[in-house]
Amino acid sequence: MILKSTFVVGGAASGKSAYAESLVLNSGKPRVYLASMQAHDTEMQDKIAAHREMRGAGWRTVECPLDAVAALAEISHDEIVLFDCATMWLSNHLLAGSDLGAESRGLLAALDACRGQVVVVSNEVGMGIVPENALARRFRNEQGRLNQRLAAQSDCVVTVIAGLPLALKGALP
Amino acid sequence: MILKSTFVVGGAASGKSAYAESLVLNSGKPRVYLASMQAHDTEMQDKIAAHREMRGAGWRTVECPLDAVAALAEISHDEIVLFDCATMWLSNHLLAGSDLGAESRGLLAALDACRGQVVVVSNEVGMGIVPENALARRFRNEQGRLNQRLAAQSDCVVTVIAGLPLALKGALP
Amino acid sequence: MILKSTFVVGGAASGKSAYAESLVLNSGKPRVYLASMQAHDTEMQDKIAAHREMRGAGWRTVECPLDAVAALAEISHDEIVLFDCATMWLSNHLLAGSDLGAESRGLLAALDACRGQVVVVSNEVGMGIVPENALARRFRNEQGRLNQRLAAQSDCVVTVIAGLPLALKGALP
Numbered sequence: 001m002i003l004k005s006t007f008v009v010g011g012a013a014s015g016k017s018a019y020a021e022s023l024v025l026n027s028g029k030p031r032v033y034l035a036s037m038q039a040h041d042t043e044m045q046d047k048i049a050a051h052r053e054m055r056g057a058g059w060r061t062v063e064c065p066l067d068a069v070a071a072l073a074e075i076s077h078d079e080i081v082l083f084d085c086a087t088m089w090l091s092n093h094l095l096a097g098s099d100l101g102a103e104s105r106g107l108l109a110a111l112d113a114c115r116g117q118v119v120v121v122s123n124e125v126g127m128g129i130v131p132e133n134a135l136a137r138r139f140r141n142e143q144g145r146l147n148q149r150l151a152a153q154s155d156c157v158v159t160v161i162a163g164l165p166l167a168l169k170g171a172l173p
Numbered sequence: 174m175i176l177k178s179t180f181v182v183g184g185a186a187s188g189k190s191a192y193a194e195s196l197v198l199n200s201g202k203p204r205v206y207l208a209s210m211q212a213h214d215t216e217m218q219d220k221i222a223a224h225r226e227m228r229g230a231g232w233r234t235v236e237c238p239l240d241a242v243a244a245l246a247e248i249s250h251d252e253i254v255l256f257d258c259a260t261m262w263l264s265n266h267l268l269a270g271s272d273l274g275a276e277s278r279g280l281l282a283a284l285d286a287c288r289g290q291v292v293v294v295s296n297e298v299g300m301g302i303v304p305e306n307a308l309a310r311r312f313r314n315e316q317g318r319l320n321q322r323l324a325a326q327s328d329c330v331v332t333v334i335a336g337l338p339l340a341l342k343g344a345l346p
Numbered sequence: 347m348i349l350k351s352t353f354v355v356g357g358a359a360s361g362k363s364a365y366a367e368s369l370v371l372n373s374g375k376p377r378v379y380l381a382s383m384q385a386h387d388t389e390m391q392d393k394i395a396a397h398r399e400m401r402g403a404g405w406r407t408v409e410c411p412l413d414a415v416a417a418l419a420e421i422s423h424d425e426i427v428l429f430d431c432a433t434m435w436l437s438n439h440l441l442a443g444s445d446l447g448a449e450s451r452g453l454l455a456a457l458d459a460c461r462g463q464v465v466v467v468s469n470e471v472g473m474g475i476v477p478e479n480a481l482a483r484r485f486r487n488e489q490g491r492l493n494q495r496l497a498a499q500s501d502c503v504v505t506v507i508a509g510l511p512l513a514l515k516g517a518l519p
Contacts, residue, residue, distance in 0.1 A: 009335050011300065011472030013490020043480070124334065126184030127357065128301020128474020129309045134216070136475045144186020148336035159334050161470065161505055162355050163494035164514040168337040182508050184473065297507065299357030301474020302482045307389070317359020321509035332507055341510040 005111065006119045006173055007154035008165075009147055011127075015163030017084055020121045021055045023173050027117065029080040033059040034071050036089040051084070065092045072110040072118075079116040086150065087123035090143055094135070100142045108149055120154070122147050178284065179292045179346055180327035181338075182320055184300075188336030190257055193294045194228045196346050200290065202253040206232040207244050209262040224257070238265045245283040245291075252289040259323065260296035263316055267308070273315045281322055293327070295320050351457065352465045352519055353500035354511075355493055357473075361509030363430055366467045367401045369519050373463065375426040379405040380417050382435040397430070411438045418456040418464075425462040432468035432496065436489055440481070446488045454495055466500070468493050 006023060010016035024031050033055065039045045064071040068089055075081050083089075086107070093103045111118055124147070125140045151157045156170035165172055179196060183189035197204050206228065212218040237244040241262055248254050256262075259280070266276045284291055297320070298313045324330045329343035338345055352369060356362035370377050379401065385391040410417040414435055421427050429435075432453070439449045457464055470493070471486045497503045502516035511518055 007335070011470060011490065012476070013472050013487045013494070015490075015494045043483075124184060124300075124473045125475050126186050126473070127297045127299070127470075129298050129304050129313055130185070131475050132306075133478075137216075140475055141186045144184065144188075148186070148188045151335035151337055157335060157337055161514055162353070162497035162503060164497055164503055166339075166512075166514060168334055168339060180508070297357060297473075299359050300470045300472070302471050302477050302486055303358070305479075310389075314359045317357065317361075321359070321361045324508035324510055330508060330510055339512075341507055341512060 004117055005154040006156045006158065007147075007150045008119065008121045008158050008160060009124055009151070010160035011124050014160045016121050016123075016160040017051060018054060018163070019158070019160050019165055020082055020084065020119050023119050024080050024082050026173075027080045029078060029117065031059050032075060032079050032081040032116070033061045034064050034068055034081055034083040035061055036065055036068065036083070036085060036092065038065045038088075038092065065089070066096060066098070069106050069110040072114045075114050075116040075118075077115040081114065081116055081118050083111075083118065083120045085121040085123065086146060087125065087143060090146060091139065094139055094142070104142070104146050104149065107146075108153060111150075112153055120150055122150060124159070177290055178327045179329045179331065180320075180323045181292065181294045181331050181333060182297055182324070183333035184297050187333045189294055189296075189333040190224060191227060191336070192331070192333050192338055193255055193257065193292050196292050197253050197255050199346075200253045202251060202290065204232050205248060205252050205254040205289070206234045207237050207241055207254055207256040208234055209238055209241065209256070209258060209265065211238045211261075211265065238262070239269060239271070242279050242283040245287045248287050248289040248291075250288040254287065254289050254291050256284075256291065256293045258294040258296065259319060260298065260316060263319060264312065267312055267315070277315070277319050277322065280319075281326060284323075285326055293323055295323060297332070350463055351500040352502045352504065353493075353496045354465065354467045354504050354506060355470055355497070356506035357470050360506045362467055362469075362506040363397060364400060364509070365504070365506050365511055366428055366430065366465050369465050370426050370428050372519075373426045375424060375463065377405050378421060378425050378427040378462070379407045380410050380414055380427055380429040381407055382411055382414065382429070382431060382438065384411045384434075384438065411435070412442060412444070415452050415456040418460045421460050421462040421464075423461040426465070427460065427462055428465045428467070429457075430467045432466055432492060433471065433489060436492060437485065440485055440488070450488070450492050450495065453492075454499060457496075458499055466496055468496060470505070 008020045062071045157168040181193045235244045330341040354366045408417045503514040
């Protein structure tokens with residue numbers, strides 16, 4: 001069984017996306033992929049291609065580098081949606097000069113109101129040395145706060161370390 | 174029940190301070206806040222103000238950017254003290270040119286000898302890429318060692334991820 | 347009891363090496379230390395000396411900054427080997443211009459084929475802010491993938507935080 005909302009948080013290349021995809025596939029429901037990553041350069045293009053190959057066919061993909069709210073409003077009650085990931089989405093908004101607090105509140109409300117099941121992936125970014133760059137410090141604070149709120153409103157929260165899931169809230173789906 | 178000593182470790186903006194404050198509030202004891210952060214600039218001033226607003230009234234606050242030992246010696250047996258945080262304290266000593274090994278040993282002894290209950294907050298800083306800056310490398314090694322020792326001498330150790338506590342030693346308070 | 351293969355992952359200065367060494371010592375078997383670190387400068391020399399002092403005498407040490415495969419092939423069935431660590435080994439290969447994918451596959455196969463028991467230590471490096479340096483980004487992706495594969499093929503996986511072990515797969519040895 002998959003709960004209404006699952007939040008998957010982990011480091012870079014921790015296997016969090018693969019784990020989240022397995023949850024969605026196991027649900028057996030029509031699946032929607034909300035893609036936040038933009039192909040600005042070849043490194044990003046390669047990453048997007050690798051993610052697409054990993055998750056395979058059978059997904060309806062909606063590009064939402066900024067407007068995840070509109071995409072979430074279109075999800076129907078029989079669908080399951082994978083939002084991958086909140087970190088790239090937040091980073092896009094930071095670079096776009098958005099009001100991050102307002103955007104985060106909007107995302108949380110849209111996830112809460114979503115008619116389908118939701119699995120949200122996000123990065124843990126706060127366990128290194130304090131960045132020298134002020135924008136990076138601001139980003140890690142905003143990301144940390146968003147992760148706390150995503151976790152607070154999710155039925156199940158899982159952290160993934162070296163590909164292995166560890167339940168932080170609720171039982172492993 | 175709160176044990177004699179609890180150590181709370183987590184990333185930046187992980188919710189570790191809010192969790193630690195909830196432990197202290199739930200104890201029902203007179204509470205003392207040992208504040209290690211200094212307002213060097215507006216970013217720090219904002220952070221201090223946000224922390225102060227979060228924890229609310231009813232705390233006796235002692236500023237101890239460097240001398241936590243003296244502050245801990247003044248805690249009475251009926252009080253509970255929140256030391257927030259060991260990372261800023263260690264960073265202040267690094268910048269002051271202190272002998273970090275000696276200062277860390279002094280802090281550990283003072284915590285052990287404290288007559289009241291203690292909750293110590295600290296940052297995990299070693300899960301990113303090796304910093305290019307030699308001082309940052311030294312700091313993360315010293316911080317890691319200090320965290321190990323704080324954990325070793327605490328009755329209860331909790332890590333906080335996305336606002337959610339996970340017990341590493343003892344049961345969640 | 348120590349299982350055939352244990353993978354220990356944690357941040358810098360988290361106590362992961364000390365924990366891994368305790369597993370090896372508790373096995374009571376002849377122990378082999380596969381050392382991947384090279385003494386390029388005094389910082390590294392100091393670190394190597396500290397590690398050597400910590401683990402004490404009674405180890406057969408094999409230097410393998412690059413060729414861990416050959417070293418693993420020489421382990422006998424009654425021995426237990428500590429490979430410390432996969433991160434330094436991967437970093438050495440990155441700097442040597444090796445094909446990291448091929449080297450990683452070779453290492454995984456050699457660990458799987460090793461006649462003795464194996465304990466592998468590695469760093470979590472993906473929980474900080476995205477590095478600005480492209481090589482660092484590549485390294486953290488390769489390290490994350492290698493950690494996932496090491497975890498997948500190990501009987502037991504443990505993360506160490508502030509010196510405290512947390513089982514991610516299997517029971518704590």
